[in-house]
Amino acid sequence: MENSAKQKVIEELLPQKFGKQGKIWVGILLTLCIIGLIAYIRQLSKGLVVTAMRDYVSWGIYISNFVFFVAISLVGSLITAVLRLTDVHWSTPLTRIAEIIAVSAITFASIIIIVDMGRPDRFYNLFIHGRLQSPIVWDVIVITTYFFISLLLLYFPLLPDLQIMLRYKEKTNKWLYKLYHYLGSFWKNTAGQIKMSERAINILSVTIIPVAFSIHTVTSWLFATTYRPGWDSTNFGAYFISGAFLVGAGGVVVAMYVFRTHYKLEKYITDGHFDKMGKILVMLALLYLYFNVNEYLIPAFKMKKPEEEHLRGLFTGEFAPIFWFAVSMAMFFPILILLFKKGRKPLPAFIAGLMVVIGSWFKRYLIVTPTLLHPFLPMQDVPDSYRHYFPTWEEWAIAVGSLAGALLIITFFARIFPIIPIQETITETEQHEKA
Amino acid sequence: MEQSNTSRRDFLLTSLLTGMTAIGCSTKDPFTADAPVDVKPSGEKVKLLSVDGEVIEVDKAFLKPVPQLPSVSNAEARVGIPGKKFVMVIDLSRCKSLKKCQSACDHMHHVHSGQNWVKVYPMQDAEHTSPYWQPTICMHCDEPPCVKVCPVDATFKREDGIVLIDSDRCIGCRFCMAACPYSTRVFNWESPDTVSEELAVQPYSCESSVPQKKGTVGKCDFCPDMTRQGELPHCVAACPNGVFAFGDMNEDTVTNGSETFRFSDLIRDKAGYRLMEDLGTKPSVYYLPPVNRNFPFENKEQKAEDKKS
Ligand code: SF4
Numbered sequence: 074m075e076n077s078a079k080q081k082v083i084e085e086l087l088p089q090k091f092g093k094q095g096k097i098w099v100g101i102l103l104t105l106c107i108i109g110l111i112a113y114i115r116q117l118s119k120g121l122v123v124t125a126m127r128d129y130v131s132w133g134i135y136i137s138n139f140v141f142f143v144a145i146s147l148v149g150s151l152i153t154a155v156l157r158l159t160d161v162h163w164s165t166p167l168t169r170i171a172e173i174i175a176v177s178a179i180t181f182a183s184i185i186i187i188v189d190m191g192r193p194d195r196f197y198n199l200f201i202h203g204r205l206q207s208p209i210v211w212d213v214i215v216i217t218t219y220f221f222i223s224l225l226l227l228y229f230p231l232l233p234d235l236q237i238m239l240r241y242k243e244k245t246n247k248w249l250y251k252l253y254h255y256l257g258s259f260w261k262n263t264a265g266q267i268k269m270s271e272r273a274i275n276i277l278s279v280t281i282i283p284v285a286f287s288i289h290t291v292t293s294w295l296f297a298t299t300y301r302p303g304w305d306s307t308n309f310g311a312y313f314i315s316g317a318f319l320v321g322a323g324g325v326v327v328a329m330y331v332f333r334t335h336y337k338l339e340k341y342i343t344d345g346h347f348d349k350m351g352k353i354l355v356m357l358a359l360l361y362l363y364f365n366v367n368e369y370l371i372p373a374f375k376m377k378k379p380e381e382e383h384l385r386g387l388f389t390g391e392f393a394p395i396f397w398f399a400v401s402m403a404m405f406f407p408i409l410i411l412l413f414k415k416g417r418k419p420l421p422a423f424i425a426g427l428m429v430v431i432g433s434w435f436k437r438y439l440i441v442t443p444t445l446l447h448p449f450l451p452m453q454d455v456p457d458s459y460r461h462y463f464p465t466w467e468e469w470a471i472a473v474g475s476l477a478g479a480l481l482i483i484t485f486f487a488r489i490f491p492i493i494p495i496q497e498t499i500t501e502t503e504q505h506e507k508a
Numbered sequence: 509m510e511q512s513n514t515s516r517r518d519f520l521l522t523s524l525l526t527g528m529t530a531i532g533c534s535t536k537d538p539f540t541a542d543a544p545v546d547v548k549p550s551g552e553k554v555k556l557l558s559v560d561g562e563v564i565e566v567d568k569a570f571l572k573p574v575p576q577l578p579s580v581s582n583a584e585a586r587v588g589i590p591g592k593k594f595v596m597v598i599d600l601s602r603c604k605s606l607k608k609c610q611s612a613c614d615h616m617h618h619v620h621s622g623q624n625w626v627k628v629y630p631m632q633d634a635e636h637t638s639p640y641w642q643p644t645i646c647m648h649c650d651e652p653p654c655v656k657v658c659p660v661d662a663t664f665k666r667e668d669g670i671v672l673i674d675s676d677r678c679i680g681c682r683f684c685m686a687a688c689p690y691s692t693r694v695f696n697w698e699s700p701d702t703v704s705e706e707l708a709v710q711p712y713s714c715e716s717s718v719p720q721k722k723g724t725v726g727k728c729d730f731c732p733d734m735t736r737q738g739e740l741p742h743c744v745a746a747c748p749n750g751v752f753a754f755g756d757m758n759e760d761t762v763t764n765g766s767e768t769f770r771f772s773d774l775i776r777d778k779a780g781y782r783l784m785e786d787l788g789t790k791p792s793v794y795y796l797p798p799v800n801r802n803f804p805f806e807n808k809e810q811k812a813e814d815k816k817s
């Protein structure tokens with residue numbers, strides 16, 4: 074590759090300052106975060122009574138939001154690890170997008186779980202009194218592990234790029250330069266360093282796969298280890314994981330489209346990428362559909378008494394509108410769109426991805442709440458408000474604030490670091506030319 | 509009820525001299541010598557028992573009030589009463605949903621208004637089967653799902669079969685509520701309105717479950733504090749129809765206050781059973797079927813609701 078071409082790639086991929094749109098976007102996200110924070114402060118002072126959760130619905134949208142975050146974070150392992158290990162090269166420009174989604178989502182998963190706690194001030198009890206047989210403790214362990222592995226998988230491939238950015242001092246400001254210097258000045262691009270980093274990335278890619286499977290399996294076990302109809306299922310681990318890959322891949326398609334149009338990256342994130350991601354999305358949606366059939370239709374065939382109420386509520390009752398909305402948004406429509414070649418063009422693929430993400434959020438809500446409204450013994454001797462659940466403004470504000478926070482991390486990351494790996498792109502083009 | 513309430517708050521006179529009472533869950537030491545030094549003898553003497561078993565006389569003015577203390581330490585409360593295995597038998601043929609059990613329990617444990625640890629369900633298992641009243645409390649399962657899932661050992665199973673909650677340790681994750689199939693656990697979504705400021709600062713005792721704290725979970729505790737004093741749980745004592753019989757499986761006796769039964773005979777003769785046996789939770793609460801009833805089933809609440817609509 075000639076030097077001028079290299080130069081061009083670098084210049085096109087260096088992080089750019091926020092334009093007007095970018096500033097408005099950040100402003101909106103910040104406002105949402107602040108509203109969420111205010112709601113949380115209210116919750117801290119008054120207690121969880123500010124939520125609509127009560128003794129029957131003891132887990133509400135905080136927990137479904139948590140499951141959603143854990144789910145979407147799984148994509149980091151799918152794109153970085155699975156595709157890397159299978160030597161799929163087309164996904165290189167997408168790895169960093171996937172990894173930052175993973176890191177920001179898993180960060181907010183941890184935050185939202187603390188928000189859900191009645192006594193966040195006693196969080197340390199998990200460490201001094203933690204008991205290994207509780208699935209919550211497993212979750213704490215695997216989520217922490219996943220967070221650090223993801224962070225490293227984000228950081229190591231970033232090192233050569235930091236080196237490049239340090240060379241382009243005039244393109245950054247003082248603070249960022251200091252940050253790059255702090256993070257990456259030891260990197261000298263020597264053969265030894267490159268070899269070491271490659272080895273490290275390979276090891277991490279192998280380890281992250283079982284850890285990724287664990288985070289979501291263990292999260293499903295928070296439900297599956299109980300007796301309740303709708304949760305008491307041996308299908309849950311696989312069902313959750315397939316759903317997680319689906320929503321994660323959907324999230325990546327959405328992010329791809331946004332970055333591509335906003336930063337004018339058509340050369341790097343090509344139509345071909347959307348085509349391939351679209352196919353992956355169809356496959357994952359079909360897989361998730363398969364597990365859904367298992368999850369709902371087999372109990373519905375038997376209609377055991379405790380299951381019956383729950384399933385009727387979902388199919389035709391109180392929750393039917395959300396249920397059919399979620400199922401068609403997360404699976405039916407995206408499959409219909411993406412099955413066609415035209416549907417895998419960037420814009421329709423983006424729309425399908427967005428549908429998947431939105432549908433999946435509601436799907437998580439349906440996994441958590443309706444079950445709690447169908448206990449074994451009838452709801453009795455409680456005030457009327459205990460028999461229903463509709464989140465209060467505080468819950469919405471906190472849930473939306475956490476989603477905004479995750480987007481904010483991604484946005485700032487793209488402002489500070491190149492969202493498409495520069496060095497890897499150059500190396501790959503070179504290899505391509507040689508071949 | 510009122511009476512035992514005041515006795516709870518009563519001063520523990522003897523503790524000044526004997527100091528035998530262990531310090532409870534609280535971190536505050538109630539035995540510090542911060543009594544005013546310039547106490548003048550009142551001349552009025554009180555007889556007390558010293559540590560060595562001698563009767564001694566002390567001037568009343570030297571006695572110092574101490575706050576209500578848990579009768580056992582947290583460590584002891586986690587072990588339980590040695591040699592016991594507590595059981596409850598609930599006789600459905602005697603229940604007419606008076607809910608005296610419920611109000612006594614709510615009152616004594618200062619349960620937040622609207623919430624209940626004892627619930628009385630109008631049950632009808634199928635369309636053509638007969639309706640009956642079914643009081644439920646915590647089943648004190650021998651394989652308690654709630655204990656299995658608790659991440660911090662805040663809810664625990666004791667040697668004597670009782671499942672208790674340490675509100676000073678609970679992190680409020682509510683996993684136990686999701687795990688309990690009997691929906692018996694309630695959560696303090698806010699500071700319970702029934703807990704006075706005075707009570708709120710007292711040391712929490714796992715055995716009396718008082719005071720309930722914001723952001724933690726609560727449920728029926730089988731009243732081990734009453735058992736230690738040789739008394740019956742509040743619900744048992746409050747029921748005028750003798751629905752609840754409480755006792756020790758090892759002694760094979762249960763009593764509702766006025767009548768005492770041999771537990772094994774009672775369960776055999778009246779075909780006792782437990783709830784949701786198929787789940788394998790092994791409850792410590794047994795039910796006697798609603799046959800030869802003392803009262804006809806009459807659902808006043810339902811009637812009132814029907815009239816309204
Ligand atoms: S009834 Fe519920 S709260 Fe009580 S021991 Fe059993 S599972 Fe735990």
Ligand code: SF4
Nearest residue numbers: 658678679681682684
């Ligand atoms: S709410 Fe409290 S008692 Fe229940 S599982 Fe969580 S920490 Fe344990």
